[in-house]
Each structure stands twice: as C-alpha cells, then as structure tokens.
Amino acid sequence: MVPQVLTSIQVMFAPHERGKAMATFSALAGLAAVVGPIMGSLLTETAGWRWVFLVNVPVGVLALAAALRFVPESRAAHANRVDFRGVAVLSAGLLALLYPLVVGHELAGRQHTHAPAEIFRPAFLVVLAVMAVLLLVAVATTVIPADAHEHACPGCGPLTPRHLDRKRRRYPSATAR
Incomplete structure (x- = not known):
C-alpha cells in the first residue's frame, strides 16, 4: 500500500507542501516499524495469537472512515481499462x-x-x-x-x-x- 500512499501524497499536496507531508509519512512509518512488533508481541502474550487478526478490523474501519472524510476524490482525465x-x-x-x-x-x-x-x-x-x-x-x-x-x-x-x-x-x- 505504500506506493498508493506516496502517489496520493503527490496528487493531494502542492509541491511546496509535499516535503512536510513526506516527512510526516516517513515519521509515522518509522514509528509503526518500531511500535508494531512491540504491540503485536504484547497482544499475543496477553490475549492470544488470534487477536492479531481481529485487531485489524477496528483499525480498518477507522482508516476507512478517515479516508472517506479526509482524502479527496481524484480521478484521471482519461481512465485506462485493464489489459x-x-x-x-x-x-x-x-x-x-x-x-x-x-x-x-x-x-x-x-x-x-x-x-x-x-x-x-x-x-x-x-x-x-x-x-x-x-x-x-x-x-x-x-x-x-x-x-x-x-x-x-x-x-x-x-x-x-x-x-x-x-x-x-x-x-x-x-x-x-
């Protein structure tokens, strides 16, 4: 999903704002790389390994709601079909x-x-x-x-x-x- 996020940043932000957006993305990606395994190990040790799959449901629902609210619709002028x-x-x-x-x-x-x-x-x-x-x-x-x-x-x-x-x-x- 990283290429889609980086493409969205390129489309959504003006050239002078992209640096700040890319810095925010990079900081959050680095934080997720550190915090994710720690939270995953805590979750598996306390609640069990099956919760690793279930924890993604509320996170996905929140991400979908935030995307619908904050990400503007963008369509190409001429959409290509699938070959x-x-x-x-x-x-x-x-x-x-x-x-x-x-x-x-x-x-x-x-x-x-x-x-x-x-x-x-x-x-x-x-x-x-x-x-x-x-x-x-x-x-x-x-x-x-x-x-x-x-x-x-x-x-x-x-x-x-x-x-x-x-x-x-x-x-x-x-x-x-």
Whole structure:
C-alpha cells in the first residue's frame, strides 16, 4: 500500500507542501516499524495469537472512515481499462516460473535435493519452453506501437508512459564491468 500512499501524497499536496507531508509519512512509518512488533508481541502474550487478526478490523474501519472524510476524490482525465490479455500472459508466465520452483522437488520424488540433474528432467524442460513462449508473447504485445495496441484494446494503455523507456540513463556505479 505504500506506493498508493506516496502517489496520493503527490496528487493531494502542492509541491511546496509535499516535503512536510513526506516527512510526516516517513515519521509515522518509522514509528509503526518500531511500535508494531512491540504491540503485536504484547497482544499475543496477553490475549492470544488470534487477536492479531481481529485487531485489524477496528483499525480498518477507522482508516476507512478517515479516508472517506479526509482524502479527496481524484480521478484521471482519461481512465485506462485493464489489459486482460496482458494480465493473462503475465499470470501464466508467473505460474510457469513459480510452480516448478515451489513443488518441483515433491513432483520429482525427492524432498531435499538440489541436484543439477533436476534441470534436465522432461517436465522441467517443458515448463522452460512454456516460459520462453510466454516471454516472447509478452515482449511482442508490449513492444508493438502504442497506436496498434490502442486499436487492439481500446482504452488500454501501459502503466507507465512509453517515453520514459527511451529516456533511460545509465549510471556507471550501477553497472557491472
């Protein structure tokens, strides 16, 4: 939720007020990082571990009431639609990547092995092939020109403006040689 909060701060506050708002957010985040574990341990020791889940209900209700009261409505001039094709490709690719990593050893019949031979099993090679195809589909659907993508999915757009990719800077300290 931190990106949404930081975005809301950028939208809700004028440039000269953002420093104070960011300082307040940072101070409260630091305080929460210190107080949260202490309160959680006190709660579990005195009331039991199940209360850790129940304590979020009144906090959530108070946060919702405060948000409805104090956070102004903000809408984009042109709202983008969800690109369901992109979501499907991304979801399938993540499934093809994560599923063998999570349950691969159980499916291979070995519980605690890290043998390199696991990589060459046919099932693993099939998953790698599926990942490669999904990667190609993802690249093909995101590299096409913006007007062709708009024609294929009216109202859909990238999450970030495409011109930001062209203005990428290289920082020597961040690159390996």
